[in-house]
Amino acid sequence: MLEDLKEYIDEKYDMEFIDDSEIAVEEMIKQGNECLENNDYEDSWDSIKESQAKLGKYIGKNMKVKYAVNGMWNQGFIIFDKDYKFIDFIATI
Secondary structure, X not given: OHHHHHHHHHHHHOOEEOXXXXXXXHHHHHHHHHHHHXXXXXXXXXXXXXXXXXXXXXXXXXXXXXXXXXXXXXXXXXXXXXXXXXXXXEEOO
């Protein structure tokens, strides 16, 4: 299942996951809010807020997030369900 998701994002976006971690959408939003509250990554606040808004539509839907990259200029969140079915891509760069 995870292998199918990896293959899909490689084929569709030419990207790969940065590591094996996966996190619930709600936890990702919480971490983003903590960055804003702690003044972390101040130069990225607009991007964080934009990502938070896009992730918000998945709250309560049992979705998870993995971060994927392709070099420096193509990065983002891959949203997927409990069966590792691709749901959405949210670009962060």
